[in-house]
Amino acid sequence: MLRESSNRSGTLDSLNLQGTVNPDTDSGVPHGSLLTGFAEAAVRRTEALPGLREQIASELGVQELVDVAGVVANFQRMVRIADGCGIPLDEFTKDATDDCREDLGLHEYASAANTA
Amino acid sequence: MAFEYHGVNLPIRAKTISSQRMSWEMIAAPGRWWSGAERVEIARIGRAARDFEAVGSEILPEAAVYAIQKLVVDNANLNREWYQEIIASEGMSEDRYVELVAVVVHSLSIDEFHRALGLELEPLPEPIAGEPTRERPAEAAQRASWPPLVPKAGLNPGDEMLYGPMEWGANVISALSLVPENVRWLHDLSEGHYLSFAEMRQPDPLRAISRPQIELIAARVSALNECFY
Numbered sequence: 001m002l003r004e005s006s007n008r009s010g011t012l013d014s015l016n017l018q019g020t021v022n023p024d025t026d027s028g029v030p031h032g033s034l035l036t037g038f039a040e041a042a043v044r045r046t047e048a049l050p051g052l053r054e055q056i057a058s059e060l061g062v063q064e065l066v067d068v069a070g071v072v073a074n075f076q077r078m079v080r081i082a083d084g085c086g087i088p089l090d091e092f093t094k095d096a097t098d099d100c101r102e103d104l105g106l107h108e109y110a111s112a113a114n115t116a
Numbered sequence: 117m118a119f120e121y122h123g124v125n126l127p128i129r130a131k132t133i134s135s136q137r138m139s140w141e142m143i144a145a146p147g148r149w150w151s152g153a154e155r156v157e158i159a160r161i162g163r164a165a166r167d168f169e170a171v172g173s174e175i176l177p178e179a180a181v182y183a184i185q186k187l188v189v190d191n192a193n194l195n196r197e198w199y200q201e202i203i204a205s206e207g208m209s210e211d212r213y214v215e216l217v218a219v220v221v222h223s224l225s226i227d228e229f230h231r232a233l234g235l236e237l238e239p240l241p242e243p244i245a246g247e248p249t250r251e252r253p254a255e256a257a258q259r260a261s262w263p264p265l266v267p268k269a270g271l272n273p274g275d276e277m278l279y280g281p282m283e284w285g286a287n288v289i290s291a292l293s294l295v296p297e298n299v300r301w302l303h304d305l306s307e308g309h310y311l312s313f314a315e316m317r318q319p320d321p322l323r324a325i326s327r328p329q330i331e332l333i334a335a336r337v338s339a340l341n342e343c344f345y
Contacts, residue, residue, distance in 0.1 A: 001316075002331035008319060009328055020335035029332045035325075036336040042232040043340045053234060063127045063324040069232035070132060071330050074310035075337035077225035078288060081302075082345035083191040084217045085291040086199065086262040089345060104339075110193050112344040 002029075004096070021104050031060060035068060042072045086114040118238055126233060135308025136229075136238070139222045139301065144241035148251055148295050149212040150219075152243035158216055159223035159240050162188050166227065177207025180216055187220050192342040199262045210263045211252055214294040222305055229309060256294055259284065266293040275300050278313060288345065289313070310334075 006015040019027025041049040056065045119136045164171045165188035203210045255270030268279045279285035292298035
């Protein structure tokens with residue numbers, strides 16, 4: 001979805017998918033480090049969360065902050081549906097991600113055995 | 117009324133609020149396999165688990181409590197053998213498991229929205245009296261996922277379009293369909309927190325952040341959870 005949406009927005013050339021798995025890598029998405037840092041703080045519930053919340057509100061805006069929180073909340077749900085039901089990859093996802101799953105190290109996840 | 121957001125100086129979207137209210141109503145009401153009191157209890161156990169509090173329950177089977185806690189704090193390490201052990205346990209079944217997962221993940225998602233924004237958690241709803249219907253759709257069939265799925269023909273009237281052109285829907289959309297109400301629930305809270313299924317196919321602008329920003333956050337959350345799917 002990230003690659004597809006970047007393609008549609010004309011920013012595919014600057015996208016680095018490693019930014020999704022490696023917090024030290026610039027994804028190429030505007031404000032990407034701030035957004036992934038917030039996601040990590042929210043998922044791991046670290047002390048960095050309040051500061052990152054304020055940073056998003058001041059640098060991006062409060063509506064942006066609310067929307068970011070919504071996406072984090074949504075995917076905290078979706079991953080558990082996938083993990084809890086052992087769903088396989090859809091064919092269209094498999095085809096679209098064949099070239100990057102290995103590079104991103106996704107096959108090393110324990111859940112890969114359930115869904116591959 | 118729940119989710120008034122009194123004193124919250126943030127622009128919470130109307131659809132977010134309505135979908136969260138709908139979720140609380142869903143949790144409070146009797147389902148197909150659990151009573152309202154049991155469903156609220158499932159949400160309570162899940163909420164505590166996110167705080168690493170392993171609380172017990174006087175009304176849920178032991179295996180249900182264990183499944184809730186595992187889904188919340190150790191979801192990356194679930195496997196088919198674990199699932200089969202859970203559904204074979206006393207007081208459990210594949211139907212009850214699917215309904216339990218739905219309550220866990222939807223209540224967790226709403227709590228996570230609040231935690232991300234530094235808001236107090238919404239008090240859990242009061243259970244609504246009544247008995248579970250214990251109705252399994254006749255169309256349910258075993259596919260590649262662990263629990264059986266329901267095809268488009270077995271969904272509740274009006275929900276068929278949620279599968280799009282696919283007879284069995286995308287795998288994550290139909291994952292909880294053994295209890296067909298879950299498919300609508302999944303969609304409505306998606307729209308409230310992320311995007312509706314229709315919006316997913318539309319170009320920006322959809323929210324205050326761009327679609328690549330949305331998907332970067334989604335991918336990072338998935339990676340942090342070590343979710344292959």
